[in-house]
Amino acid sequence: MIMDCPKCKGLMQLERFSDFFLAFYAWKCINCGAVIDRTIANNRRNSLAAKATKEVEAATMQHTG
Numbered sequence: 001m002i003m004d005c006p007k008c009k010g011l012m013q014l015e016r017f018s019d020f021f022l023a024f025y026a027w028k029c030i031n032c033g034a035v036i037d038r039t040i041a042n043n044r045r046n047s048l049a050a051k052a053t054k055e056v057e058a059a060t061m062q063h064t065g
Contacts, residue, residue: 005029006036006044 003012010031017024017035026037 003027005032005034007034008032012036 004010005012008029008031010029012027012029014025015028017026017037024037026035026040028035
């Protein structure tokens with residue numbers, strides 16, 4: 001699977017990250033260093049969905065008000 005960086009459109013590479021207690025995999029951009037893991041992706045998706053909902057509500061209020 002090839003993934004483009006959402007920040008710079010560079011090449012993302014799956015990389016293993018770990019600390020003392022946890023090991024996980026995430027996508028890391030080889031160009032800018034941005035890291036995207038499951039939690040980051042879910043938070044962005046939820047944030048974008050909430051923003052889209054607010055924009056639709058604002059547009060609806062303008063047309064009915």
